[in-house]
Amino acid sequence: MDHHSLRSRASQETLVSTISQVSLLEIDPTPMDSPTYSPYDKDLPPVPEESLSDSTHSLRSNPTFSSTNTTTSLGLSGSGHGPIYYLTRIQRYSSYTFGLFASLHLATTSIIPLVARSVPSSESYLLLAREIYQTPLSEPLLVGLPIIAHVGSGVALRLLRRSHNLKRYGRGGHQSPNGKKNKSGLGGGGWPLFSYIAASGYGFAAALGAHIAMNRGLPLYFEGDSANIGLAYAAHGFARHPAVSWLSFTALLGLGCGHMVWGWAKYLGVAQGAGWHLERHTGNVVVDTQTRKKRRRRLLVINGVSALAFAVWAAGGLGIVARGGETLGWVGKLYDGLYAKVPGF
Ligand code: HEM
Numbered sequence: 358m359d360h361h362s363l364r365s366r367a368s369q370e371t372l373v374s375t376i377s378q379v380s381l382l383e384i385d386p387t388p389m390d391s392p393t394y395s396p397y398d399k400d401l402p403p404v405p406e407e408s409l410s411d412s413t414h415s416l417r418s419n420p421t422f423s424s425t426n427t428t429t430s431l432g433l434s435g436s437g438h439g440p441i442y443y444l445t446r447i448q449r450y451s452s453y454t455f456g457l458f459a460s461l462h463l464a465t466t467s468i469i470p471l472v473a474r475s476v477p478s479s480e481s482y483l484l485l486a487r488e489i490y491q492t493p494l495s496e497p498l499l500v501g502l503p504i505i506a507h508v509g510s511g512v513a514l515r516l517l518r519r520s521h522n523l524k525r526y527g528r529g530g531h532q533s534p535n536g537k538k539n540k541s542g543l544g545g546g547g548w549p550l551f552s553y554i555a556a557s558g559y560g561f562a563a564a565l566g567a568h569i570a571m572n573r574g575l576p577l578y579f580e581g582d583s584a585n586i587g588l589a590y591a592a593h594g595f596a597r598h599p600a601v602s603w604l605s606f607t608a609l610l611g612l613g614c615g616h617m618v619w620g621w622a623k624y625l626g627v628a629q630g631a632g633w634h635l636e637r638h639t640g641n642v643v644v645d646t647q648t649r650k651k652r653r654r655r656l657l658v659i660n661g662v663s664a665l666a667f668a669v670w671a672a673g674g675l676g677i678v679a680r681g682g683e684t685l686g687w688v689g690k691l692y693d694g695l696y697a698k699v700p701g702f
Pocket of ligand 1 (some may be wrong): 452453455456467504507508511515530552553554555556557558559560561562565616617618619620621623624
């Protein structure tokens with residue numbers, strides 16, 4: 358046996374033993390666990406059969422680069438990043454630009470009306486802000502694409518993790534040695550656990566989709582632009598269709614504030630340790646009591662910040678704009694015509 362094939366054999370053996378260790382890794386259900394580094398951000402190594410056949414194939418077909426290829430394909434070298442690494446980052450960074458838009462929107466739809474105490478005198482600030490986020494370039498870059506990227510990467514991560522879970526544990530899920538179902542990682546059918554952040558994200562996406570369709574899609578489609586649309590359009594909707602307006606705006610603000618605040622808490626690394634109950638008991642009463650207190654404090658603080666964000670947005674948005682009353686004249690008729698296009702209005 359020559360020197361080269363000895364090296365290949367050695368790397369194959371290392372590979373087999375490493376695979377048996379890494380295949381015992383649990384798959385975390387959540388896309389991102391810490392602000393700086395998380396082992397879960399890394400692509401999971403391929404399942405044993407796949408990686409073995411892939412690696413032996415590459416060992417045979419390309420002896421010169423065999424060891425480099427195998428370690429990279431296993432994700433052991435740390436240099437090769439795969440889909441999970443990139444998707445978690447797309448999900449994270451896309452939320453930054455939406456956060457920028459959300460701050461501007463909070464200012465013009467709530468803070469300014471709250472300070473000005475009137476809808477008409479707040480309109481000009483909304484128009485001014487539109488110059489920033491509603492240009493042919495900024496609207497897709499700041500709002501449209503980030504939302505698509507954020508939700509799309511979340512869905513892709515979910516599907517990818519499910520396929521990893523199924524390959525590793527099958528449909529029954531991972532069983533711990535005592536035969537109990539693993540509570541931390543897997544939902545049914547191999548699906549990653551559906552966290553509250555993810556659930557609020559889907560709710561928020563639906564509410565935001567409806568909001569964008571009403572305020573941007575409808576005028577663009579029927580009027581060609583949304584030049585006549587502003588705070589008065591929303592106020593008119595509240596005056597003419599109170600039930601559906603209150604319901605939809607309350608859901609939009611509640612889900613949006615909850616999702617964004619908890620999302621940020623997760624990216625800052627504080628959401629992970631929040632909860633009402635202890636995740637695991639150490640057996641030491643003092644340590645357990647302290648940990649429980651800390652977890653509860655975090656839970657209360659994050660929920661408190663979410664409630665505060667909701668209250669601030671609602672104070673101007675629902676307290677001032679929603680009570681602005683209907684618009685009279687031809688603009689009022691134009692608004693009625695637009696609302697009439699929506700089934701159920
Ligand atoms: C500042 C803005 C935002 C932040 C900080 C943020 C943060 C997050 C985080 C941390 C997750 C991961 C959830 C998990 O690990 O379980 C997530 C998921 C999600 N987000 Fe957001 N998000 C933001 C804006 C949005 C917007 C504007 C939408 C919708 C239009 C949205 C929809 C979703 C959806 C649907 C998911 C679930 C993906 C999945 O796991 O299946 N998010 N977001």
